[in-house]
Amino acid sequence: MPGKTIYFSYGALTTAALVWGGSIVAQKLALDSFSAVEISVFRGAGALLLLIPLWCWQEGGQVRFSSRDAGILAALGLGVLGNHLLTLIGLGHITAGTAGVIIGAGPAITAFLSSLLIRDVPFGRVWTGCAVSFAGVALVSGGGDSARVGEEPWLGALLIVLGLVSWALYSIGSRQMMERLSPLTVNWTTLCISTVLQVPLLWSNARATIAGVDSVPSSGWLALLYLIIFATAFGQQAWLYGVRGVGPARAGIFINLIPVSALVLSMVILGEAIGIKELAGILLIVAGVWLVNR
Numbered sequence: 001m002p003g004k005t006i007y008f009s010y011g012a013l014t015t016a017a018l019v020w021g022g023s024i025v026a027q028k029l030a031l032d033s034f035s036a037v038e039i040s041v042f043r044g045a046g047a048l049l050l051l052i053p054l055w056c057w058q059e060g061g062q063v064r065f066s067s068r069d070a071g072i073l074a075a076l077g078l079g080v081l082g083n084h085l086l087t088l089i090g091l092g093h094i095t096a097g098t099a100g101v102i103i104g105a106g107p108a109i110t111a112f113l114s115s116l117l118i119r120d121v122p123f124g125r126v127w128t129g130c131a132v133s134f135a136g137v138a139l140v141s142g143g144g145d146s147a148r149v150g151e152e153p154w155l156g157a158l159l160i161v162l163g164l165v166s167w168a169l170y171s172i173g174s175r176q177m178m179e180r181l182s183p184l185t186v187n188w189t190t191l192c193i194s195t196v197l198q199v200p201l202l203w204s205n206a207r208a209t210i211a212g213v214d215s216v217p218s219s220g221w222l223a224l225l226y227l228i229i230f231a232t233a234f235g236q237q238a239w240l241y242g243v244r245g246v247g248p249a250r251a252g253i254f255i256n257l258i259p260v261s262a263l264v265l266s267m268v269i270l271g272e273a274i275g276i277k278e279l280a281g282i283l284l285i286v287a288g289v290w291l292v293n294r
Contacts (some may be wrong), residue, residue: 001126001220001294006246008241009241009245010030010242010246012238012239012241012242012245013239013242013243013254014241014254014257015235015237015238016206016235016236016238016242016254016257017254017255017261018257018261019230019231019234019235019238019267020103020150020195020231020258021030021066021169021259021260021262021264021265022230022231022261022262022265023095023227023230023231023235023260024091024099024100024103024262024265024266024271025096025262025265025266025269026223026224026226026227026231027039027087027088027091027096027196027223028091028095028096028099028223028225028266029219029220029223029269029270030220030223030224030227030271030290031088031091031092032217032219032220033206033207033208033210033215033216033217033219033220034207034208034216034220034224035145035205036085036088036089036092036205037085037198037201037202037205037206038202038205038206038208039083039227040081040085040194040195040198040223041195041198041199042200042224042228043084043200043224043227043228043231043232044084044191044192044194044195044198044232046099046224046225046227046228046229047071047228047229047232047233048059048188048191048192048193048195050228050229050233051184051187051188051233051237052188052192054143055188055245056186057181057224058184059184059185060071063181063182064293065186065198068187069180072173072176072177072188073177073186073189073193074171074193075088075176076170076173076177076189076190076193077189077190077193077194077197078193078194078197079166079167079169079173079190080170080191080193080194081166081193081194081198082162082163082165082166082171083086083164083166083167083168083170084131084163084194085162085163085198086159086163086166086175087099087159087160087163088127089159090157090158090159090160090162091156091160091191091275092156093153093155093156093159094151094152094153094156094157094160094273095266095270095272096262096265096266096270096276096278097262097263097266097267097270097272097274098103098153098157098278099156099160099262100258100259100260100261100262100263100266101136101259101262101278101281101282101285102137102157102160102161102164102256102257103164103217103258103259103261103262104133104136104255104259104282104285105133105134105136105137105161105164105285106164106167106168106255106258107255108129108130108133108134108285108288109130109133109161109164109165109168109169110168110171110242111129112127112130113165113168114167115127116150117172127286128196128240129241129287129290129291130288131194131288132284132291133284133285133287133288134284135284135288136280136281136282136283136284136287136288137157137161137281137285139277139280139281139284142168148199152157153177154270161237161269168261170190174186174190174289183237183240183243183270184206184237184240187236188249191232197263207221208220254260259282259285260282263278263282
C-alpha cells in the first residue's frame, strides 16, 4: 500500500505540473478577451465555487480559526494575489513559452528565499544553483526578436519573476499553517482573500465587463474554464496531495515539467517558435534546480 501511495503521489505531481504548463497558454489566450484583473477574479471565484462545497462536505464543521490564523491567512492571500496578477500582467509583455521557461526557476527561487528567511537550507549550499537558474532566466528574457519574444521582454520577465517570489513566500509561510490546518482549508481561504481584494480593481481594469460577454469568443471562455477547473481547483489539490505523499523536497523537481509543457503547448496552440535560446535557458534552469536539490 505505501508503494501505491507513492506512485499515486508521483502521478498527481506530474499531472499538476503538466496542467500548470497548460495554464500559461490558457492565460495567454484569455488575455485576448479579458483584462488581467478580470481573469484573476473570475478564476478565483469559479474555483471557490468548487472548493468551498468540497471543504464543507469534508471538514467544514470541524475547523476553528483563531484571530492569529486569520492574520496569517490574510498575509498568505497577498502571496496568491501577487502570483496570479503579476503572472497575468507579465504575460502581456512576453510569450507563453518564454514565461513557462522562467517559471521553471520557481524551485530555485523558493530555496533561495527559504535559506535567507527561515534558514532551513544553508545559503552556501544553494547559491550556486540559484545563480545558474537565474542565468537561464536572464538568457530567455533579454534581447532576441521582439516580434517573437514580446514588446517588452524584460518587463514581462521581471513581473513573472516577482510572481514566483510571491508564490515562494506563500509556500514558505503556508508551511506553518498546514501543521494545524489542512491543505484544502489553506487553499480556499487564501484564494478567497486574494479574490476579494482584487474585486475593487475591476473598476480600473476591465475589458469583457465593459464590452459585454457577447464580445468574448468561445476560445476565451474555454481558456477561462481551464484556469478555473484544472489550473486552480484541480491542479492545486493534486499538487498538495503529491507533496503530502512524497514531501516538498522531492515534489519540487516536478516543477521542471512546466517549462517543457508550456513550450510544447505554446508552439502547438499559439504557433510560437522555440529557438536555441529557449532550449539553452531550460538547460540552465534545470541544471540550477538540480544543483539546489543536490
